[in-house]
Amino acid sequence: MNYVIIGNSVAAVGAVEGIRKIDKVNPIVIISDEPYHTYSRPLISYYLAGKVTQDNMYYRGKDFYKANNVEPILGVKAQHIDFDKKEVVLEDGRKISYTKLLIATGSKPLTPPIEGVEKQNVFNFIKLDDAKAIEKVATRDSKAVVIGASFSGLKAVEALVQRGVNVTVIDIMDRIMPRVFDETASSMALKMLEKYEAKVLLKTSVEKILGHQAAIGVLLKDGREVPCDFIVLAAGVRCNTDLVKGTKLKINRGIIVDTMMRTNIPDVYAAGDVAEGYNFIEERNTEIPIIPNAYKQGETAGQNMAGAQKIFDKGFIMNSMPLLDLSIVSAGVSAPGEGITVKTIYNQEKNTYKKFYIRGNNLVGYLLINDIDRAGIYTDLIRRKIDISSFEHQLGRDDFGFIYLPKALRSQLILEG
Amino acid sequence: MDKSNITAPKRIYAKEDVCIGCRLCEIHCIAAHSKYRHDLIKTFKKLPKRPLPRIVVEEDVPLSFGLQCRHCDEPECVKACITGAMQKDPKTGLVINDTERCIGCWTCILACPYGVIRRDYTNKKVASKCDFCLESGLEPACVKNCPNEALYIKNTVKSHDL
Numbered sequence: 001m002n003y004v005i006i007g008n009s010v011a012a013v014g015a016v017e018g019i020r021k022i023d024k025v026n027p028i029v030i031i032s033d034e035p036y037h038t039y040s041r042p043l044i045s046y047y048l049a050g051k052v053t054q055d056n057m058y059y060r061g062k063d064f065y066k067a068n069n070v071e072p073i074l075g076v077k078a079q080h081i082d083f084d085k086k087e088v089v090l091e092d093g094r095k096i097s098y099t100k101l102l103i104a105t106g107s108k109p110l111t112p113p114i115e116g117v118e119k120q121n122v123f124n125f126i127k128l129d130d131a132k133a134i135e136k137v138a139t140r141d142s143k144a145v146v147i148g149a150s151f152s153g154l155k156a157v158e159a160l161v162q163r164g165v166n167v168t169v170i171d172i173m174d175r176i177m178p179r180v181f182d183e184t185a186s187s188m189a190l191k192m193l194e195k196y197e198a199k200v201l202l203k204t205s206v207e208k209i210l211g212h213q214a215a216i217g218v219l220l221k222d223g224r225e226v227p228c229d230f231i232v233l234a235a236g237v238r239c240n241t242d243l244v245k246g247t248k249l250k251i252n253r254g255i256i257v258d259t260m261m262r263t264n265i266p267d268v269y270a271a272g273d274v275a276e277g278y279n280f281i282e283e284r285n286t287e288i289p290i291i292p293n294a295y296k297q298g299e300t301a302g303q304n305m306a307g308a309q310k311i312f313d314k315g316f317i318m319n320s321m322p323l324l325d326l327s328i329v330s331a332g333v334s335a336p337g338e339g340i341t342v343k344t345i346y347n348q349e350k351n352t353y354k355k356f357y358i359r360g361n362n363l364v365g366y367l368l369i370n371d372i373d374r375a376g377i378y379t380d381l382i383r384r385k386i387d388i389s390s391f392e393h394q395l396g397r398d399d400f401g402f403i404y405l406p407k408a409l410r411s412q413l414i415l416e417g
Numbered sequence: 418m419d420k421s422n423i424t425a426p427k428r429i430y431a432k433e434d435v436c437i438g439c440r441l442c443e444i445h446c447i448a449a450h451s452k453y454r455h456d457l458i459k460t461f462k463k464l465p466k467r468p469l470p471r472i473v474v475e476e477d478v479p480l481s482f483g484l485q486c487r488h489c490d491e492p493e494c495v496k497a498c499i500t501g502a503m504q505k506d507p508k509t510g511l512v513i514n515d516t517e518r519c520i521g522c523w524t525c526i527l528a529c530p531y532g533v534i535r536r537d538y539t540n541k542k543v544a545s546k547c548d549f550c551l552e553s554g555l556e557p558a559c560v561k562n563c564p565n566e567a568l569y570i571k572n573t574v575k576s577h578d579l
Contacts, residue, residue, distance in 0.1 A: 320523040322521065372536075373535065376527060403482070413530070
């Protein structure tokens with residue numbers, strides 16, 4: 001009996017810990033094309049900002065592999081999986097056979113179809129190596145263009161302004177963080193970006209990247225030119241299914257898994273950004289590319305690989321994104337839709353914003369800016385599908401808590417667990 | 418490392434019927450985590466930057482109660498933590514945040530079902546929560562100093578869900 005995990009990030013670590021909850025003995029092999037000890041990818045923006053050193057980016061302690069009887073094969077790409085022979089073929093020709101396999105290859109950056117995107121000094125912003133490459137050119141007073149004002153684009157902007165770089169961020173939408181933000185939220189964030197002297201160009205896109213071998217600027221669809229020393233692409237990510245394309249493994253956008261993280265091939269599991277698992281809010285399979293979900297899917301997969309019968313069907317999108325001096329958290333539904341009531345509370349004086357999405361008697365999503373202190377209570381109301389009808393009018397209170405819930409429900413929630 | 422079936426040895430619960438909302442638990446919690454350790458006078462007179470209380474007191478007069486980290490068996494904050502700073506200690510069962518590695522991203526706040534993790538901006542941005550007065554090695558200050566015994570410690574029953 002041996003376990004093989006392809007991937008070395010959050011879902012992989014979750015799987016190791018899940019396996020070890022059940023099986024203390026049988027060996028685990030971790031294969032990753034990155035040469036690093038397991039590290040936290042979101043920390044790359046903190047690394048670039050100079051707030052975290054590489055030594056402090058590890059996601060689990062230095063003894064993690066040893067303590068869990070894991071053999072890490074790092075810096076070597078898995079090239080091919082032979083599902084019939086049950087072995088993973090590495091780029092150096094080695095063959096690693098498995099009894100149970102987890103595919104946790106994460107996501108990869110989407111390259112926007114822009115002319116000149118292959119030029120030098122055009123970077124992705126996903127991995128540590130990306131941050132290290134950007135670090136070399138992101139000197140004080142240099143000029144950067146960030147393409148895409150989404151979560152990772154804005155984290156790049158934040159890191160760059162903290163390095164003293166002049167940043168222009170460009171997005172085709174009419175607001176930043178378009179998936180989660182409305183006009184109000186976007187304008188609060190824009191004010192913050194303005195305070196830090198980051199330029200934001202909305203409702204326009206990059207036609208062409210200028211320069212011979214290296215990027216020296218961008219030409220926008222509206223004819224404007226923005227000169228720059230380097231470019232960061234943040235046009236989103238997609239499931240990294242390269243390794244299993246064209247095999248008998250069932251793939252849609254990601255690898256399709258059931259609520260036990262099993263794929264259509266026996267003994268083969270998938271978890272994390274590469275997987276397309278059950279989305280509790282959407283009530284169908286979707287990608288859910290966030291860390292809490294990656295960990296839980298990984299842990300569930302690990303436990304089941306080791307013989308348990310665990311179900312994880314509570315995955316949904318949730319994000320916390322501090323942006324400069326703003327605290328921003330959101331979870332679940334993030335856009336109006338059929339059968340959904342939206343409630344907003346904007347307090348200009350306090351610079352706080354709250355937005356709740358309600359479907360029937362349930363809270364199904366929220367967005368909070370600055371007043372985020374007990375956000376997890378809302379997350380739990382969503383997760384447990386609690387009937388909120390008796391206290392719905394209290395949701396937006398600044399001091400919202402268990403005290404405004406019916407006594408029986410309060411007892412159930414805070415006297416258990 | 419054996420991480421299975423670790424439960425917090427005990428948990429702190431509140432009796433809302435006897436809590437009088439005096440917030441002494443908060444005061445003593447602040448003092449217990451200040452450098453003057455349990456010395457109320459020094460803590461409040463000498464410290465310009467006092468620690469945050471790690472207990473949340475909810476109040477809607479006449480009702481009130483205190484709430485603190487449950488050191489969950491399946492801690493949402495640990496699973497959500499993006500840096501690995503928030504961990505359940507296999508020896509004690511306590512969920513402890515390594516403030517050296519915490520970057521204050523607030524993902525734990527987004528995940529905690531009890532809403533008992535605070536944003537601490539006192540020094541470096543970090544998540545702050547109850548540590549069961551681990552460092553003092555004494556009975557948790559909130560429980561010890563509640564004048565009405567509205568906070569009590571319960572030994573937890575192990576959940577064998579495997």
